[in-house]
Amino acid sequence: MDKSLTLVDVDTLISELNFKKDSDSDILLKTLRTFYKANNALSELRSIKSDEIIQQIWPLEGKNTKADKTHLKEKRKLLSAIKSDINKICRDLFWKDKNPERIGIGRFNTFTILRETKYDEVRHLKAEVRYLKTILDDIAPGSLKKVKGDTSMETLFKIREAMSSQKGATTDIEENVIYEKDEKMLEAENKPLSSKDLEITQSVMDIRQDTLNIALKIEEFKNFIINILHNINEKTISHEEGFEKLNVQIIKDKQTLLEDAAIIIQKLSVLDNEDDPILLNAVKLLKATLNKINTEKEQQLNNENLNDSTLSIIRENTEIAKSLNEAGENLSAFAHRVWKKMIASTPKEFLELNKKFEQISEDLTHKREEIEQAQIAKQDLEKEKTKLESLSKTLHSEIETSQETLKKNIENTELVINAREQSLNIAEKLENLNSKALNVSNKVESKEISVTEGNFKLQEINKDVEKISINAKHLAESIKKIDFEEEPYLLEMINGITDNLKNLIEKRNLKAIVNFDKVIEEGLKVIENLDIADETLSRQSSINNETNLKEKFNILKETSKVLLNK
Incomplete structure (x- = not known):
């Protein structure tokens, strides 16, 4: 439980949800609320056992019969489903600014801050706004004005507003990517938009951001080298001290590049089976650049000729950054094309796609809840196993002692x-x-x-x-x-x-x-x-x-x- 949350926040959310009285969701929220006794002290309660909640809402006779066990198992599934439904609505309220704290029901049945997932971002297009600000120039919304009051359409208007706020540079980003418009390229451009395209775009933009981050780190490293050389020339630090600092930073920078490269290589596996020409070019270039980072020998400084050796390092890093940027432009071009298709599509088509995403997100949420419940059950079983092992050892010891005593x-x-x-x-x-x-x-x-x-x-x-x-x-x-x-x-x-x-x-x-x-x-x-x-x-x-x-x-x-x- 986040310490910044209070009971006032929880009560406000319950009021905002306004479920029908005595509905399953209403009863569950009120039941959970009874576990909080102290005012403004949510952090003290870390977990509520599912079986305790079930006993309050759907009481059992407690005879531990087969029927009771079956009943308990069914109610656990029902409890998980109700929590998922409530959390889905809580997330929707967050995107409507009616649940600013992003409060929901956590895996341990307490009120908590819901984690932001990539499925939330896909469903509400918030992450796309952040990426589109950097890769889109100007997008015309087409027939968006025909639909009013729809949440998904409101999100697209936000995209339009974000894009229109950027002045200058009206050149289409796809023009910056050099490729031959052969039959495959034309086929990719004319291919109808699908839910898979949007899913791939999410991964593409994620990888694009990673390439930008690496390029930024390389730029910072280059500035660090230049600054050290300047300090040596100005004699604010000694030659030996500067040489030592550069060596330390080179090792640190190399390790960072290796870690970042490993992350991107893992993410690229999602794009391995894609046949889009722009993506193929981007993936090929990225893999070559990342392999170069992984295989090249550790850069060495020459103490006697420090300027030339540092210049060589700067050149190598610049080449890496250039290759990453080139691959990143290809990724941006693909994302740009997909989003143009999406915004140019009719409201009906978009709504159908959005509905599919809602269903995918909901299914994944249920799966995630089931996995979490399974993990909790596994932890409980491990605890019981430990107790039984301890009891077995104790009984074994007592038997041996009894035999000796006898x-x-x-x-x-x-x-x-x-x-x-x-x-x-x-x-x-x-x-x-x-x-x-x-x-x-x-x-x-x-x-x-x-x-x-x-x-x-x-x-x-x-x-x-x-x-x-x-x-x-x-x-x-x-x-x-x-x-x-x-x-x-x-x-x-x-x-x-x-x-x-x-x-x-x-x-x-x-x-x-x-x-x-x-x-x-x-x-x-x-x-x-x-x-x-x-x-x-x-x-x-x-x-x-x-x-x-x-x-x-x-x-x-x-x-x-x-x-x-x-």
Whole structure:
């Protein structure tokens, strides 16, 4: 949106259009207008989605059925057609000075300045006026006065006024072009005017303007060289400085000529199949000149003989400009002949030609709108494709992570089950050792056995205690390997193991026998590790699948308690 446009301009245009109330065009304009909330702030709204407009004008149920999708597709085409019709009228109003800002509906459904296209220029002949001022001398309008009030005829009157304002030079421009009026030339002159002639003329005048632009650039370059040489002679700049500036400008000028030549060569392809003698001569001369620009070696300056080397460059560029002007005169002659035919034609013939151009322009406008809609759809698809690719990568990554997590869960679960089995084994063995130690102690007290024999039996018990200590260490190492922050649900089973050890050490009446403290020490280490894990897990806010796992681990814990309490 051009920042110079305001809502006042838009409202003025809507009033000028004055569509029938509740017509498709009227409803669309009013709908678009509702999207603009802030006063005089059109630049803030850059696009309006077509589907949003359709939903407001032709509401859908939103069930995403096949019928809804078909309906939406049809309405998109209808929306594009209505926009094209409105823009056509907006362009017509511009040429009538009733839409000076050239406001219309842009490709993104916002009010914007319509781009000027060559089809507008063909339809309204505005570009031809600009060119005709330079190539026509004096044109008599013939029977134009017979038609009044027609827009196309008004345009031709403007051409006449523009031409009549130029004084002097009454020579026909075709007389400046040297050619032999053979049969082909006479046939071309007598050939009736067609819509294709006007279409070709548009391209011809475009190329003619390009040749004039190149000739003008060459003239400016020549003046630059002369000015530098003058400054060197006047000693306002040094010889070395002037030489450097000339070298830089020569390289720049050569690059510009190559770029301009490439543009004209591309445009000349439109005229390749034309058999008009004047055009053939112009195209042949232009191609030869442009090929010379493309193939000639880069011009070099001689520092010791600067004047002569620059003079050589000026001559070469002058020859190029001369050839371009000659070709340009041929192009102007062709355009002059076509326009004489057009203006000399009857109003009826002209109106028929103009009607054809209107239809061609309208068809092209519709095609252009369809292409723009297709481009927008393509962009949307690209965005969706990018989103899907990103989602696919994310899901793939999550699957890999889940697989790793599952694998780790299984490994950790096996570690916990192993720790549980070891704890039950330790508890059972400690229970047996406790019974044996009490039995030995009672026999010593009752003097059933001697103290020496009692100590010997206790030493045997101590050997078993050493083995249990090793098992307790293994248990502690197993628990250390478990990452409770990632596997919080395993804490339920570990808590059961912890309770078993605490009950065994604190509540059972174990005698303090030789080396038995080691068992308690290892057990306390295990409990300490479990308490640390418990503290870590308390920071977790949620546990996935906690309920089902708790039930399973509770069964294991109860089984453990039963075994310990037997």
